[in-house]
Amino acid sequence: MSARAENFVTAMVAWLNTRFAPDGITIGRDTPLFANGLINSIRVLDLIAWTEEAIGSEIPDPRVRMDNFRTVARIAQVFVEESANVAA
Numbered sequence: 001m002s003a004r005a006e007n008f009v010t011a012m013v014a015w016l017n018t019r020f021a022p023d024g025i026t027i028g029r030d031t032p033l034f035a036n037g038l039i040n041s042i043r044v045l046d047l048i049a050w051t052e053e054a055i056g057s058e059i060p061d062p063r064v065r066m067d068n069f070r071t072v073a074r075i076a077q078v079f080v081e082e083s084a085n086v087a088a
Contacts, residue, residue: 005080
């Protein structure tokens with residue numbers, strides 16, 4: 001994972017833990033966000049907005065799929081790493 005993606009992961013994990021983690025739960029890079037009920041249909045809007053702000057661009061509707069947001073590591077892979085490869 002690139003340094004940019006690692007920085008993204010670190011920032012998102014911190015944000016998620018501050019915003020959505022219940023007491024006694026720590027969200028990590030590989031924590032299943034939907035399967036554990038940490039992110040629901042309302043919270044995903046905040047997650048998408050935060051991701052768009054962090055990457056500096058809008059996420060096209062076809063890329064808004066649960067699979068692309070299942071973990072922080074997956075979000076970084078899809079929206080930081082793959083986006084960097086497309087731009088290169």
